[in-house]
Amino acid sequence: MNFAFFEVFDVYLLEAVVNGILLGGVLALMALGLNLIFGVIDVVWICYAELIMIGMYGLYYAYAVYALPMWIAAPMCIALVAVLGLLLHYIVIRPLLDAAPINQLLATGGVLFFLQSFATVAFGIDFRNLGIRLPVLAIGEMHFSYARLLAFLAAVAGMVTIYLFMTRTYIGTAIRAIAQDRQIMVLMGVDSRRLYLVTSALGGALAGLAACLLVLQYDVHPFVGLSFGPITFMIVVLGGLGNFIGGFVASFVFAEIISLGGLYSDLEWGYVLAFAFFILMMFARPQGLLTRRS
Amino acid sequence: MTAPLLAVRNLQVRYGDLIGVADVSFEVAPGSIVALLGSNGAGKTTTLNAIAGIVPASAGQIEFAGRAIAGEPAYAIVRKGLALSPEGWRLFVQQSVEKNLLLGATPVGDKARIQHQLQRVYAVFPRLAERRKQQAGTMSGGERQMLAVGRALMSEPKLLLLDEPSLGLAPAIIETMYETFLRLHKEGLTVLLAEQSVDLALEVASYAYVLQVGRSVLCGPARDLLNNPEVQRIYLGVG
Numbered sequence: 001m002n003f004a005f006f007e008v009f010d011v012y013l014l015e016a017v018v019n020g021i022l023l024g025g026v027l028a029l030m031a032l033g034l035n036l037i038f039g040v041i042d043v044v045w046i047c048y049a050e051l052i053m054i055g056m057y058g059l060y061y062a063y064a065v066y067a068l069p070m071w072i073a074a075p076m077c078i079a080l081v082a083v084l085g086l087l088l089h090y091i092v093i094r095p096l097l098d099a100a101p102i103n104q105l106l107a108t109g110g111v112l113f114f115l116q117s118f119a120t121v122a123f124g125i126d127f128r129n130l131g132i133r134l135p136v137l138a139i140g141e142m143h144f145s146y147a148r149l150l151a152f153l154a155a156v157a158g159m160v161t162i163y164l165f166m167t168r169t170y171i172g173t174a175i176r177a178i179a180q181d182r183q184i185m186v187l188m189g190v191d192s193r194r195l196y197l198v199t200s201a202l203g204g205a206l207a208g209l210a211a212c213l214l215v216l217q218y219d220v221h222p223f224v225g226l227s228f229g230p231i232t233f234m235i236v237v238l239g240g241l242g243n244f245i246g247g248f249v250a251s252f253v254f255a256e257i258i259s260l261g262g263l264y265s266d267l268e269w270g271y272v273l274a275f276a277f278f279i280l281m282m283f284a285r286p287q288g289l290l291t292r293r294s
Numbered sequence: 295m296t297a298p299l300l301a302v303r304n305l306q307v308r309y310g311d312l313i314g315v316a317d318v319s320f321e322v323a324p325g326s327i328v329a330l331l332g333s334n335g336a337g338k339t340t341t342l343n344a345i346a347g348i349v350p351a352s353a354g355q356i357e358f359a360g361r362a363i364a365g366e367p368a369y370a371i372v373r374k375g376l377a378l379s380p381e382g383w384r385l386f387v388q389q390s391v392e393k394n395l396l397l398g399a400t401p402v403g404d405k406a407r408i409q410h411q412l413q414r415v416y417a418v419f420p421r422l423a424e425r426r427k428q429q430a431g432t433m434s435g436g437e438r439q440m441l442a443v444g445r446a447l448m449s450e451p452k453l454l455l456l457d458e459p460s461l462g463l464a465p466a467i468i469e470t471m472y473e474t475f476l477r478l479h480k481e482g483l484t485v486l487l488a489e490q491s492v493d494l495a496l497e498v499a500s501y502a503y504v505l506q507v508g509r510s511v512l513c514g515p516a517r518d519l520l521n522n523p524e525v526q527r528i529y530l531g532v533g
Contacts, residue, residue: 173393174400177386183348184384186368187377189401189449 012263015142020259021252022144025152026213028251030232032159032244033206039179039242040199043093043104047112048207049229051088054115055081055211056220057123064130078208085204089196112225119222127219134216151213158209159248162202175199179242231258231271234278240288250289253277297360299324299453299484300345300376305354307337307344314340314349316508322453327475327485329495329516332505333529338488339381341505342455345486346378347371358453373401377451381458383442387431391422394430394441398448408448415444418474436467443474453484460491472498492529496520504528 034048045051058080062073092111096104134146166172178185178195185192218224235254239246254274261270281289298321307315315337322328330338343349345356347368356364363371377398386394395415399408416423419440425433430441439459446454456475460468476498479485489495496502496516504512504519506528512519519525 170396173389174397177389177393177397180386180388181384184380185397186348187346187372187380187384188397188445189369189372190397191367191369 011141013260015144016259016263017256018142018144019148020256022148022152022255023259024252024255025155026210027228027232027235027255028248029155029158029206029213030210030228031235031239031247031251032162033203033210034232034236035239035242035244035247036162036175036199036206037203038236039244040175041089041093041097041196042182043096043101044108044233044241045088045203046105046108047088047115047225048203049225049232050112050115050119051081051084051204051207052211052214052228053119053220053222053225054084055208056215056224057119057128058208059212059215060128060130060220064128074212077212078205081208081211082201082205085200085202085207086197088204089200093200094193094196116222116225123222125222127221129219130215132216145217147216151216154209154213158206162206165202171195171198175202231274234275238278238281238289243288246288253289296323298322298357299359300486301355301357302341302345303355303357305341305344305356306352307340307349308352309349313508315344318354318505318508318510320503320510320513322484322486323501324452324484325479325482326501327479327487327499329499329502330486330488330505331492331495331502331519331525332490334490335507336505337508338490338505339457340508342378342457342486342488343380345371346376346380346455348378369401372449372451375450375452376455377446377449377453378455379442379446379457379459381461383438385430385438385441385445387429389430390427391430391433391441392426394445395422395448398445401449407450411448411450415447418447418478419444435463436471439463439467439471440474443471447478451483453486454478456485456487458488458490460489460494468494492525493520 030048030052034045037043037045055077059073059077062068062076063070068076088111092107093104096107134150137144137146137149166176174185174190174195175198178190178192182192214228231254235250236247239248239250257274257277258270261273300322302321303319305315305318306313318337318341320328320330330341332338340349344351347363347366351364354364355362358371358374358376363374386397395412396408399411402408402411421437422440422444425437430438433441443456443459459471463471472494475485475487487495487499496519499516502513502516502519503510504525511528512524514522
């Protein structure tokens with residue numbers, strides 16, 4: 001193969017763009033879960049990233065400590081977080097469904113601190129990882145980690161599965177319909193409480209999948225949620241809360257800002273740029289990227 | 295006289311301090327078309343919504359097929375065979391015509407029966423069959439009204455509640471809609487119709503009730519009300 005084509009561009013720039021896309025896939029997966037919950041149940045799971053953190057520990061224990069094979073450990077981890085999503089809904093959200101939004105935020109915010117403290121007590125504050133070092137793929141002068149490629153592909157597969165579920169099945173159709181018009185869904189004979197449970201399990205499963213993909217690349221510790229929770233919220237807000245496509249687009253916009261920003265300085269600066277971009281956008285388009293101005 | 299399919303007694307609906315419906319009573323005999331008349335704000339929509347269970351009744355009784363249904367959740371009421379085609383259609387605009395209809399069939403459950411009912415609705419509204427794959431939000435007003443009625447029919451109702459089915463439609467389309475209602479009625483459907491247009495409603499209804507500021511104030515066979523000057527007086531709000 002002839003790589004002369006790439007020489008036209010700065011090879012590092014191209015590498016950063018591709019890495020941005022890979023990161024965007026995982027961010028989009030997390031944004032989808034949060035959007036699903038907000039769009040359907042109309043609550044924000046502030047503790048979303050902490051569910052992912054628990055999932056990361058789940059995979060760590062199943063795979064690295066109890067030495068289960070990955071094909072058992074990963075589905076177990078996804079199921080575990082799906083159950084956590086169900087419990088979160090059943091115990092915390094359902095009693096507050098008719099409460100003021102601020103109460104719901106405070107309650108799920110409480111769960112965030114609960115999960116962090118729980119993880120600190122149960123797992124300690126050490127950084128842990130799976131102990132897998134996946135090789136690096138070299139294309140010309142560019143280097144991509146297999147872990148990122150794998151995470152990207154799995155994230156895309158997860159999103160495609162959700163898309164098919166939402167468009168091809170009755171329950172998916174009903175979930176989209178309830179996001180559109182909550183009041184009228186009951187006229188269809190639908191008990192919305194059951195749909196909320198299904199949605200919470202789905203949102204949890206997505207967090208579980210994200211957990212599997214993140215723990216491939218990053219160490220897990222009780223406060224790991226802080227490193228991707230805020231960015232997920234910014235993406236979802238920027239995409240327009242509950243707007244799936246907006247969240248998808250915003251994920252890649254943010255991922256590219258982080259990746260390209262990191263190219264010209266440190267990775268931390270990439271995050272600083274992303275947060276600055278978010279603040280600017282809140283002035284320019286407070287309703288989200290894709291909303292039409294009325 | 296046979297027992298009424300639907301009986302509403304001294305219905306009251308409050309929204310906080312506001313009174314949406316003060317005191318409404320009426321009955322719907324099985325196999326009939328009954329009209330609820332009244333000007334804008336008389337409480338027709340609130341009455342229908344309270345019967346369907348999407349707004350809570352604060353006082354009074356609602357009986358369907360001999361059983362009290364007031365206070366039951368709306369999804370349970372639909373399953374008993376009482377479907378509402380709501381004001382403003384309230385379609386799932388981002389989804390296809392067929393998906394809208396299938397959502398309406400939720401209470402039926404059985405796949406074969408749902409398919410059968412789908413074919414029936416398509417036979418009643420051939421236009422919907424032509425547009426089955428089209429997004430509901432891209433259709434004309436008349437087509438949306440057909441879809442709203444079709445969606446309500448998908449639950450195999452014994453009683454169909456129609457809220458202002460002529461609102462915002464062209465006269466030719468209204469006429470077709472009403473012919474369809476008469477056809478459904480002949481096939482055995484009981485209909486409760488809320489209409490602002492008196493002439494239209496009294497043409498198809500056998501019996502009618504007139505609401506005025508949240509109260510049922512007048513009732514009688516449709517033929518009698520058509521010539522009753524009192525109806526005109528209530529509508530014009532004179533005296």
